[in-house]
Amino acid sequence: MTTATVTQDQLTIELTPTEHVLALHRDLHIPRAAITAVELLDDGYAAAHGLRAPGFDFPGRRLIGTMWTRGGHEFVAVRAGEPAVRVTLRDQPWTAVLVSDPHAAELAAALRAES
Numbered sequence: 001m002t003t004a005t006v007t008q009d010q011l012t013i014e015l016t017p018t019e020h021v022l023a024l025h026r027d028l029h030i031p032r033a034a035i036t037a038v039e040l041l042d043d044g045y046a047a048a049h050g051l052r053a054p055g056f057d058f059p060g061r062r063l064i065g066t067m068w069t070r071g072g073h074e075f076v077a078v079r080a081g082e083p084a085v086r087v088t089l090r091d092q093p094w095t096a097v098l099v100s101d102p103h104a105a106e107l108a109a110a111l112r113a114e115s
Helices: 017-023 104-112
Strands: 003-006 010-014 028-031 035-041 051-058 062-069 072-079 084-089 096-100
Touching: 003 104, 010 096, 017 051, 017 062, 017 072, 035 104, 084 104
Parallel strands: 072 096
Antiparallel strands: 003 010, 010 028, 035 084, 051 062, 062 072, 084 096
């Protein structure tokens, strides 16, 4: 299960070994200064859009990897029916990160808090 951790300086998205293989990606370390917006969503899977490449999609259940959208690249690690947080970024390889978390409201609050 993907784990999101917020510190004073950064947001870390840690993937399990299986998720590393499915997403074809390493853990993400995002500076807090790069975060421009935080959005709390009821269902991360429903909020994901774009063309997935690379990554893995178990239709209707699980989506992990890079989504290509008109606005740029979005890293996605979501489960259907779970709340999620979309973090909009600047000056990073992705325009946003979308992550499911059972405690999404607390994660969003921590990201919105001043450093």
